[in-house]
Amino acid sequence: MIKIATVIGTRPEIIKMAPILDQLEKKGINNILIHTGQHYDHEMSQQFFLDLEIKKPDYNIGVGSNSHGKQTADMIKSIEEVLIAEKPDLIMVQGDTNAVLAGALTASKLHMAVGHVEAGLRSYDKTMPEEINRQIADICSTMFFVPTEESAVNLLIENINPHEIFITGNTVVDACIRHLKIAERESNILTELKVTGDIVTLTMHRAENVDNPERLRNIVEALLELDDLTVIFPVHPRTLKTLKKFGFYNKLESAPNIKLTKPIGYLDFILLLSKSKFVMTDSGGLQEEAITLNVPCMTLRYNTERPETVTAGGNILVGAEKEKILDVYKQISGDPRLYKKMKNAKNPYGDGKSSENILKAVLTAYNAGKFDINAPEEMEGHVVRELLTINEDVTVSKYEQMNPAYTVNMVFQDNEIKFPHPDLNLKNKMIMFQIQD
Ligand code: UD1
Ligand code: UDP
DSSP: OOEEEEEEOSHHHHHHHHHHHHHHHHTTOEEEEEEOOSSOSGGGTHHHHHHTTOOOOSEEOOOOSOOHHHHHHHHHHHHHHHHHHHOOSEEEEETTSHHHHHHHHHHHHTTOEEEEETTTOOOOOTTSHHHHHHHHHHHHOSEEEESSHHHHHHHHHTTOOGGGEEEOOOHHHHHHHHHHHHHHHHOOHHHHTTOOSOEEEEEOOOHHHHTOHHHHHHHHHHHHTOTTSEEEEEOOHHHHHHHHHTTOHHHHHTOTTEEEESOOOHHHHHHHHHTOSEEEEOOHHHHHHHHHTTOOEEESSSOOSOHHHHHTTSEEEOTTOHHHHHHHHHHHHTOHHHHHHHHTOOOTTOSSOHHHHHHHHHHHHHHTTTTOOOOOSOTTOOEEEEEEEEOSOOBHHHHHHHSTTEEEEEEEETTEEEOOOTTOBOTTEEEEEEEEO
16 A cells, blocks of 8 residues: 655645645545654644644654755755655655755655655746755656646656646645635634734745845835735744844834734634735745635745746736835726736636645556656667657547657647647647657
8 A cells, every 4th residue: 555755844835735634644545744843933833733634743853943954954864764764655745945855855865756746836046945946856756746737838848758747736725725714714813913994915034035134125115105004914933033133123013004923823814815905925825825815916026936826917026126016006006907807817726626636646656656766677778859740630648549659748839838638639739759769
């Protein structure tokens, strides 16, 4: 019977892995949960185990806060010990934190299969630690669970075999849908915060914003001018440190339009979000949740690895300059048509069945023996890639059945690269295919 090890370390991983852990428990699958302990405050970790009803971790490595090198090295050392002792068939990691880097790298060096949940996201900004983590995790992975076709195409361009890519949606939608219903019954957050009138929920913690005094000053000054609504700002511990260090905390605390709080538990947070007129954030997860809950989002960044939210029309990148933030805010709030368009943007992240889709793919791959990591059989063989226009009425899977040595890597249609879905008809389309000599 399959044995799965799941690695988590920070708040978003706990939230986004929760639906998968729930599926594993429901299906009675042998699984061990490894918490690296990167997030350790009650309100950054334990609270989410309670809110999302997750079992206690089987291992807590307790790495705590440190430099990236030291923190990642400590994780690698301890994860390796656990994996050698537990011998799981598959290690699942989620997202782009240091836990993902450590989990995926360690497992792949032990020749163990890795399933990367939320694979294929790219900002192409190598100053972000997350971009390095997600790219390395993808190099080490065996199964790629991507939220959208766009992220699948990113992987195709990096020469990942389409048969290893599964477009599953994002598990954040599963978590969001399930817990909003519970939150609507149980959460009193709006009364507790004594909120009246319109609110904007704000979060930020991205190193490039909050560790940079100039950017942080710009954002703070913009917030102080948003005086026609209440800004609810649950402050991430990293941000708390630098707001105090750079002398901005007191200004925010004494502003009548701003309510600072500790980080908020998931049920309360998701309710707060659903009742917000806007979201302002540099968080990855919030960009996804905002479009899931029909809340227009202003992202305090210059790039995003979630471009689908922008092309769908629900998210605008405003960067970290005071004037730009205020201009876009005025534009959206002063234009009911634009506001409505943003609110009604179509959620690109699926229908809340992502964790089910992931588990189905995992079990199918396991039963087909895909988790045995071996050297290629034909060491002298090399891969040939060619382009071809297909004239027949034939689907991708039919084409591959007819040509067993071929894999359809990409399909070109309307000047775009398309993922080769098995049932995609190839008539009059150009393909790039690969032949194993
Ligand atoms: C980490 C992830 C980031 C993710 C974020 C989610 C990496 C490289 N970064 O960033 O991708 O978006 O989590 O929130 O993995 N601290 C506490 N208590 C805690 C945790 C942290 O006080 O429970 C403070 C410490 O001072 C620490 C700082 O916050 O130095 C930053 O924490 P760290 O885990 O290094 O990075 P995050 O900014 O949380
Ligand atoms: N979140 C929360 N309480 C808060 C702030 C965020 O529950 O006070 C949740 C939010 O709903 C989302 C996740 O935390 O699911 C996002 O985590 P974070 O912004 O820390 O990380 P990122 O997604 O940027 O990696």
